[in-house]
Amino acid sequence: xxxxxxxxxxxxxxxxxxxxxxxxxxxxxxxxxxxxxxxxxxxxxxxxxxxxxxxxxxxxxxxxxxxxxxxxxxxxxxxxxxxxxxxxxxxxxxxxxxxxxxxxxxxxxxxxxxxxxxxxxxxxxxxxxxxxxxxxxxxxxxxxxxxxxxxxxxxxxxxxxxxxxxxxxxxxxxxxxxxxxxxxxxxxxxxxxxxxxxxxxxxxxxxxxxxxxxxxxxxxxxxxxxxxxxxxxxxxxxxxxxxxxxxxxxxxxxxxxxxxxxxxxxxxxxxxxxxxxxxxxxxxxxxxxxxxxxxxxxxxxxxxxxxxxxxxxxxxxxxxxxxxxxxxxxxxxxxxxxxxxxxxxxxxxxxxxxxxxxxxxxxxxxxxxxxxxxxxxxxxxxxxxxxxxxxxxxxxxxxxxxxxxxxxxxxxxxxxxxxxxxxxxxxxxxxxxxxxxxxxxxxxxxxxxxxxxxxxxxxxxxxxxxxxxxxxxxxxxxxxxxxxxxxxxxxxxxxxxxxxxxxxxxxxxxxxxxxxxxxxxxxxxxxxxxxxxxxxxxxxxxxxxxxxxxxxxxxxxxxxxxxxxxxxxxxxxxxxxxxxxxxxxxxxxxxxxxxxxxxxxxxxxxxxxxxxxxxxxxxxxxxxxxxxxxxxxxxxxxxxxxxxxxxxxxxxxxxxxxxxxxxxxxxxxxxxxxxxxxxxxxxxxxxxxxxxxxxxxxxxxxxxxxxxxxxxxxxxxxxxxxxxxxxxxxxxxxxxxxxxxxxxxxxxxxxxxxxxxxxxxxxxxxxxxxxxxxxxxxxxxxxxxxxxxxxxxxxxxxxxxxxxx
Numbered sequence: 191x192x193x194x195x196x197x198x199x200x201x202x203x204x205x206x207x208x209x210x211x212x213x214x215x216x217x218x219x220x221x222x223x224x225x226x227x228x229x230x231x232x233x234x235x236x237x238x239x240x241x242x243x244x245x246x247x248x249x250x251x252x253x254x255x256x257x258x259x260x261x262x263x264x265x266x267x268x269x270x271x272x273x274x275x276x277x278x279x280x281x282x283x284x285x286x287x288x289x290x291x292x293x294x295x296x297x298x299x300x301x302x303x304x305x306x307x308x309x310x311x312x313x314x315x316x317x318x319x320x321x322x323x324x325x326x327x328x329x330x331x332x333x334x335x336x337x338x339x340x341x342x343x344x345x346x347x348x349x350x351x352x353x354x355x356x357x358x359x360x361x362x363x364x365x366x367x368x369x370x371x372x373x374x375x376x377x378x379x380x381x382x383x384x385x386x387x388x389x390x391x392x393x394x395x396x397x398x399x400x401x402x403x404x405x406x407x408x409x410x411x412x413x414x415x416x417x418x419x420x421x422x423x424x425x426x427x428x429x430x431x432x433x434x435x436x437x438x439x440x441x442x443x444x445x446x447x448x449x450x451x452x453x454x455x456x457x458x459x460x461x462x463x464x465x466x467x468x469x470x471x472x473x474x475x476x477x478x479x480x481x482x483x484x485x486x487x488x489x490x491x492x493x494x495x496x497x498x499x500x501x502x503x504x505x506x507x508x509x510x511x512x513x514x515x516x517x518x519x520x521x522x523x524x525x526x527x528x529x530x531x532x533x534x535x536x537x538x539x540x541x542x543x544x545x546x547x548x549x550x551x552x553x554x555x556x557x558x559x560x561x562x563x564x565x566x567x568x569x570x571x572x573x574x575x576x577x578x579x580x581x582x583x584x585x586x587x588x589x590x591x592x593x594x595x596x597x598x599x600x601x602x603x604x605x606x607x608x609x610x611x612x613x614x615x616x617x618x619x620x621x622x623x624x625x626x627x628x629x630x631x632x633x634x635x636x637x638x639x640x641x642x643x644x645x646x647x648x649x650x651x652x653x654x655x656x657x658x659x660x661x662x663x664x665x666x667x668x669x670x671x672x673x674x675x676x677x678x679x680x681x682x683x684x685x686x687x688x689x690x691x692x693x694x695x696x697x698x699x700x701x702x703x704x705x706x707x708x709x710x711x712x713x714x715x716x717x718x719x720x721x722x723x724x725x726x727x728x729x730x731x732x733x734x735x736x737x738x739x740x741x742x743x744x745x746x747x748x749x750x751x752x753x754x755x756x757x758x759x760x761x762x763x764x765x766x767x768x769x770x771x772x773x774x775x776x777x778x779x780x781x782x783x784x785x786x787x788x789x790x791x792x793x794x795x796x797x798x799x800x801x802x803x804x805x806x807x808x809x810x811x812x813x814x815x816x817x818x819x820x821x822x823x824x825x826x827x828x829x830x831x832x833x834x835x836x837x838x839x840x841x842x843x844x845x846x847x848x849x850x851x852x853x854x855x856x857x858x859x860x861x862x863x864x865x866x867x868x869x870x871x872x873x874x875x876x877x878x879x880x881x882x883x884x885x886x887x888x889x890x891x892x893x894x895x896x897x898x899x900x901x902x903x904x905x906x907x908x909x910x911x912x913x914x915x916x917x918x919x920x921x922x923x924x925x926x927x928x929x930x931x932x933x934x935x936x937x938x939x940x941x942x943x944x945x946x947x948x949x950x951x952x953x954x955x956x957x958x959x960x961x962x963x964x965x966x967x968x969x970x971x972x973x974x975x976x977x978x979x980x981x982x983x984x985x986x987x988x989x990x991x992x993x994x995x
Contacts, residue, residue, distance in 0.1 A: 226340045229574070229576050229590040236764060239690050240341070241753075241768045242338055243341065247331070247335055250334065253265060256330075256373055258326045258329055258334070261331055262286070262337060262339075265892070267890050267891065268827055270290075271286045272978065273976065273982070275445055275446070276483060277976070278313075278483075279539055280314060281447050282447055282481060283310045283539070285321060289341070289355070289770070289851055296356070297356045300533075304349075307323060308323060308324065320704065326357075329475075330417060330453045332403055333362060333473070342355055343355070345676075346674040346676035346696070352696060362415050363415055365405050370993055372990070375396070375988030377984055380956060381958075383428070402417070408458055409461075415458070418455075425443060425447055425480070430962070430973040432969055433968075434969060441485040441970065442485050444973055451477035451478070454474050462519075471514075474513045476511055479507065479510075484969070486502050486503070494552060504543060506625045518530055532570065534567070534570075537567075542560055543558070543627075544557065548621055551608060559609035561605040563628075566600050568599075570594065570596045574590060577589055583649065590645070597638075597639045599635075599702075600702035603628065604628045609622045610710075631708075632708045632710060642664040642665075644662035654681060655681045657678070660675065662674050674694070674697055690756070694751045696749040697747060697749065698747040700746065704744060708729060724808055725809050727809070728812070729813070736814040738803070740863040741861065745776060747777050750772075750773045764832075765828070769824075770824070773822050777821060779859070780814075784797055784801075786811060788807070821855050822856055823852070825851035828848045829847040831844065840899030844895050851888055853882055854883060861873070875919050876919050876921070885916075891909065892907065894908075901939055903939075907935075908932070910929070911978075911980055914977050916966075923963075923966050927977060934954065935954060936948055936950030945991070947991050952986040952988070954985065955985075957984075
């Protein structure tokens with residue numbers, strides 16, 4: 191731990207320790223009840239057998255950001271939300287990581303039902319490369335009542351993906367009342383990239399967000415809660431000088447994309463009689479974004495001077511549609527509590543390219559392209575039955591069991607011909623510069639289904655000691671079946687101190703996006719002195735070309751989770767400490783490009799022959815998804831909270847939290863055909879291995895104070911981010927983002943008639959990650975590392991006005 195981190199952690203503990211003496215006489219408060227990770231009713235957050243963070247809507251709102259992913263990462267110490275740039279669709283669908291694991295190794299639920307993933311699979315150089323994760327920003331913060339983050343493996347309870355944990359978002363439920371709010375913000379910052387040591391001032395990224403919700407009665411006792419959001423954000427730019435022009439200048443637009451979204455959610459429930467009730471929810475978002483690719487100067491080999499005499503900056507657009515709908519019924523029969531429901535989810539990402547050219551078409555090239563689309567949809571139907579069981583112990587045991595059916599579909603549609611074609615102009619790259627479109631040969635339309643059954647037993651042997659056991663069987667139509675189990679226990683040493691622990695097996699099924707994503711670009715290589723077009727593709731692992739390189743159908747990732755923790759609570763003070771270890775085998779990764787040529791080294795020729803069976807030619811390289819990376823992740827989560835009510839100074843809610851996390855890669859994949867070559871190519875290179883190990887912070891600390899007195903309120907928060915490495919296959923090009931402390935502050939005043947005014951600043955002291963060195967950022971765009979866990983936009987100022995009724 192660095193001196194700065196030690197000092198920050200010591201200050202956090204000292205603040206809480208100084209308050210502990212007062213907490214002995216402070217009155218306790220109603221504890222939050224949790225539903226994630228347990229099927230026993232009435233269990234509080236501190237009574238749970240596994241660590242659960244409960245984050246309410248007020249805490250999300252007071253972060254100052256209206257992005258759900260960014261707001262959640264701001265208050266949850268074990269979760270990070272990097273802001274990659276120049277990574278195609280990942281700029282617009284950013285993945286979140288829990289405990290430093292892959293974005294798709296955390297299960298996301300909405301109202302306890304499985305949330306669908308994005309159609310996007312991350313294939314570029316960002317955190318989460320190779321994953322297809324849930325888009326958290328598709329849900330507006332205004333629609334959320336609270337979020338429960340289960341920091342524990344839970345595949346035996348919930349199925350695939352719950353290796354790192356579970357995020358369960360609970361929608362607002364109200365039959366009356368409502369609110370509307372308008373938030374305005376912008377970045378006001380001094381940017382200091384490596385080539386501009388004196389920096390330059392920027393005021394950009396202006397965002398306007400209008401949010402609102404209203405509760406309506408549905409029958410005599412039911413509710414219908416409607417929520418809506420409109421959000422528009424201008425782009426940000428944090429590039430360095432481009433040294434290539436005669437007069438060096440900033441030619442890039444490296445930062446957040448321009449984005450605009452419309453979102454609507456509804457949540458409803460109504461009793462049918464004294465026993466049964468109906469529930470349902472639905473939501474839709476349309477998000478349109480515009481992000482920049484790397485700039486092409488006037489003398490670029492793939493510029494068309496007659497169209498862009500001064501060069502051009504290609505921009506990639508996305509038009510994203512996200513839809514979900516669910517309905518179900520709850521009631522009792524035969525002594526069982528029954529919950530049966532079905533949920534459908536759909537996500538489509540439609541790509542476009544503007545201000546670009548297909549150089550191989552020459553002067554006839556259009557400058558706007560339809561680059562094709564990806565879609566993913568999911569149906570989940572399930573039934574859960576729960577009942578108390580009398581075994582003569584201190585309290586009734588809880589038996590739960592159920593079944594689930596899931597159907598998934600995935601598809602890719604081609605773009606327009608100009609977006610991908612190789613035109614008549616010799617030696618020029620095919621397709622739209624910045625993002626070549628999907629070809630007809632890339633089109634897929636696939637689906638699969640799975641069945642699951644589980645049983646869960648929670649037994650309180652005594653008032654002090656309880657055990658929970660769970661097992662789940664799943665069978666998939668594509669890769670087979672799996673069985674997972676979990677055992678948890680909790681023992682109250684005293685009224686104030688409890689110990690808890692878990693051992694669990696887990697799994698993650700290969701996503702359809704990983705199994706079938708395919709894309710193709712045309713590169714030029716010299717063959718016998720002639721520049722010859724060859725195709726370099728991402729191939730499905732089941733394709734003949736990938737199989738020639740040794741690829742096999744993808745299998746599930748397997749995990750074993752161990753955790754041991756303690757809970758201490760006295761008066762208004764509480765602290766939880768949970769240590770964990772997560773061993774994962776056969777993680778699915780995207781391989782490196784395996785390149786070959788018909789002439790050259792023996793290895794290059796051998797690879798080319800594998801890619802091109804007799805009678806074929808023209809495939810110069812490929813990559814594919816593959817199992818085979820084993821990792822071990824170890825860490826500790828610490829969360830402490832103290833509440834103080836005073837007669838004159840107001841109410842204080844102090845929270846200190848820390849996550850310490852370390853991942854080690856213990857095995858990398860190989861294939862027999864490639865291992866037999868004279869110089870075997872690396873399937874998972876140094877850069878990607880170190881991204882797993884050092885690409886996310888090894889520690890993150892949060893110290894927050896929330897204060898209120900009458901009509902006034904304020905929130906102050908300091909967040910320490912540990913150092914991350916930005917690796918390269920050439921070790922001399924490695925560099926680090928540095929460790930940093932970000933300070934946020936918001937002040938609030940409640941006006942008459944339910945109106946509220948808030949002013950705030952995030953990143954008060956304008957902290958940036960270390961600038962990208964010039965020898966890495968040779969052309970200037972990458973001014974700061976996109977691996978930075980807090981982004982690289984600088985100080986953000988905002989104002990919010992709201993009205994409640």
